[in-house]
Amino acid sequence: MPPRTPGLDPILVIDDEADLRELLDISIRRMGHDVVLAGSLAEAREKLSQRRYSLVLTDMRLGDGLGIEIVRQLSAAPERVPVAVITAYGSADNAVEALKAGAFDYIAKPVSLDQLRSLVLNALGRQQREDQDNAASAEAAQAADRAAALLPGHSPAMQEVRRSLSRLARSMAPVVISGESGSGKERAARAIHATSTRAAHPFVAVNCGAIPENLMESEFFGHVKGAFTGADAERGGFFQAANGGTLLLDEVADLPLAMQVKLLRALQERRVRKIGASREDAVDVRVMCASHKDLAAMVSAGQFRQDLYYRLNVLELRMPTLRERAEDIPVLARAILEHLAVRYGDPRPRRLSQAALERLVAYPFPGNVRELENLLERAYAFAEAEDIQLADLGPLDTNMERAAIRPAPSPLTPYTPWAGMMPAEPAPIPVSAPLTAAAPEPEAVAVAADLPDPAERACRGVVFPVDLPARLEDVEREIILQALAQTGFNRTAAAPLLGLNLRQLRYRIQQLGIRDGRDERDEGEGAA
Ligand SMILES: Nc1ncnc2c1ncn2[C@@H]1O[C@H](COP(=O)(O)OP(=O)(O)OP(=O)(O)O)[C@@H](O)[C@H]1O
Secondary structure, three states: OOOOOOOOOOEEEEOOOHHHHHHHHHHHHHOOOOEEEEOOHHHHHHHHHHOOOOEEEEEOEEOOEEHHHHHHHHHHOOOOOOEEEEEOOOOHHHHHHHHHHOOOEEEEOOOOHHHHHHHHHHHHHHHHHHHHOOOHHHHHHHHHHHHHHHOOOOOHHHHHHHHHHHHHHHOOOOEEEEOOOOOOHHHHHHHHHHOOOOOOOOEEEEEHHHOOHHHHHHHHHOEOOOOOOOOOOOEOOHHHHOOOOEEEEEOHHHOOHHHHHHHHHHHHHOEEOOEOOOOOEEOOOEEEEEEOOOHHHHHHOOOOOHHHHHHHOOEEEEOOOOHHHHHHHHHHHHHHHHHHHHHHOOOOOOOEOHHHHHHHHHOOOOOHHHHHHHHHHHHHHHOOOOOEOHHHHOOOOOHHHHHHOOOOOOOOOOOOOOOOOOOOOOOOOOOOOOOOOOOOOHHHHHHHOOOOOHHHHHHOOOOOOOOHHHHHHHHHHHHHHHHHHHOOOOHHHHHHHOOOOHHHHHHHHHHOOOOOOOOOOOOOOOOO
């Protein structure tokens, strides 16, 4: 038996079943912790009034009431004692209710010792960190600072978001983050992770819409060597990569139904099996989802599984549009320009002239913060004066607008190399970018010309490619290389020139096998 963990308060176990109480007592003592037992709600209340506990683990159904009452009592108390619930097999509703009431985690019967161990370690790790800081208020202030640095803005909408963040960071429960494209959903997920006790572990963001369906299972759960053609080495998936940390499923609505079933199972069991493996591995991952689609409506339309929706949609956060918080534009613009100055190695960031700032504040930003960021990146790179002038912003309501608000691909769209990567209409070349488009070969010029019908094209001697997909890939590769060359192989700067986001560009670069020898430059954001 391991030695007692010194300095820790005991764990309170509340269960009206004597057998389970005894099992939990023995198992937790084997982990080296003291245990206090209570067999009813009344006894639990009495024990809670007598001393402090490092963790409370309560069954949901107790002879004289419900465990959720303990959850509510502890969540309302000023000192933050983590509380977790034990739910009956298959009663997902109870688990969801408890998480919403403030439980940090739950465990389903029959209790697995692995899960119990990981739950206790998580709870105590977090308690110890809070104790080490010695003052919960100092920790809370630090967390608030980190959140404010990631999500600046003084608007009431943003203050509300930051208030929610600290509540969300304290829980282990899944979070669904909704909001328009570019409103900062991924950024909010990062902020929750960075202010949670998982901050020292990985944050992995996965764009569900960018993964071909046939690769999905292997990308999520990994594979063993020889599991399929091309699997020449064992490899972990996103779940393994995010172990101990957070996994963000961006554009979760794009997950095919078959994958939704596998994901639900992994979330319920907290175990995953690599393709071709005979055993499952326990994983400790907090899942968050982001979507600009209405998931509830997708459930009604039969496009998203209801059981998965309930499992994921425990806690919610809505990111406001930039229109709803136009007063944050100056502070956001300053943060973005400071970031750009660091990237370009400028001693001091460029500033916006008064006229440029006023124009930005008056613009509705259909593409939200991403559009503001793209716009400032281009203006920063091409402004000739010290400050960014109104003219440097270019026309705000034309190409950039359409590129920024392009719809994400429908979950029913079959995969093509372009699906999820390209706008519904052809990507416009930003008007003010001095990008000299790839010098197209004569045949491409002819095909791209505005010719009315095939017969007329034939008359004008158009040479059609023998392999259209390969030809298109060549053109795409060439254009991407031009954009990379233009930006000194800086992918973050190249992406907006192409109307793509960084993840999409990275994915295309990988798919097209583009190597520039300086691949990893400026790859700070996103893990998938
Ligand atoms: N508060 C902010 N401060 C600075 N930059 C921000 C902020 N919010 C978002 N951004 C930037 O805007 C871009 C879009 O943000 P993010 O990817 O989080 O949005 P999203 O809502 O997840 O977008 P999508 O729906 O397209 O996935 C990112 O480059 C991000 O760095």
